[in-house]
Amino acid sequence: MYMKVKRLIDIILSLIGLIVLSPIFLILIIAIKLDSKGPVLFKQKRVGIRKSHFDILKFRTMSIDTPKDTPTHLLDNPEQYITKMGGFLRRTSLDELPQIWNIFIGQMSIIGPRPSLWNQYDLIAERDKYGANDIPPGLTGWAQINGRDELPIKVKAKLDGEYVEKVSFWMDVRCFIGTIVSVVKSDGIIEGGPRMNSKNKGKVPKRKIFNRN
Template identity: 75%
Template sequence: MYRKYIKRILDLIFSIIGLVILSPLLLILIILIKLDSKGPILFKQKRVGKSKKYFNILKFRTMRIDTPKDVPTHLLENPEKYITRIGKFLRKTSLDELPQIINIIKGDMSIVGPRPALWNQYDLITERDKYGANDIYPGLTGWAQINGRDELPIPVKAKYDGEYVKKISFWFDLYIIFRTIFSVVKAEGVKEGANQNKH
């Protein structure tokens, strides 16, 4: 019941409330992004959704418009040269993810679920297939996110996503949301650049 109906209803309610409450902050961030560098406010990227259907994920643009496309930031050789000044702050605080509230309202995503893979992250998509993690809506945050985020090797990340699929419930989602807030405050698990050491 929760998995099939209630989760989506709660996603919709909390996303609309969140959009209203956060609208002053979103407006400030939009102005700062426009003042900081040339280019669009939002960054769109093709990601893998439920049942491996593609959708465009929305983020606040944190990088210059000449950044290589469809390369995860942690795989760029020198991401610092592409990240804008406001972008550095947005990424550290995870505020760049806020436009995904629109993705949730549209029905592309859920508040909690596996983080949507890039369309060309074939190894991650294949691993998730083993656990049925491609059969549910991807999330703004997830079980793997609060257990290591960018630091996790792909097989481990997919295994956490599989655990989430088995354990989906209201209380588990609530636990993940609260853990996410603490992780964001402490900026845990964020890795920038292919030359960074893994912990």
């Protein structure tokens, strides 16, 4: 029953978001076009409800010669592909705003497991264990406020499973508020993954490199 209410909430809030945030959309579109060549939006195949595929929308943050369908942390020297505007968009999570459209048309929800790349087979398989592939993916979720990019795949999938088990209006409110706090504090953003050497092996470096899903 709540899932039907949840969908109605998604439609109402995403429509309001598209209208209210339209001036910000316009400013960002102009800034992206002035900063680098290429389209304003970046489309990428992601896994939706019941493992269907859809194109997630983001503001483009990388140059047009970036290898496609490759998680950023697996790229060689990912910083070379990030545009100046792209760095700002990623730090502030403003690159995610176009996903409001994905939410409005029903491909995503405001709260839910973050949609995996179509070729992240290990994460998809882990989520299958918890039924996390059977609900709409979200703009943010329980895993995102409990570690974001710091989480190993098995832990992330388990947290997604906890969300599925406890999904409710108040759980969604908790995730929403927690996301705002995480974004403001930039908690758990490791953009590119840790650089390992003999001194920092197993540790997460303080400097940020790019590893955003």
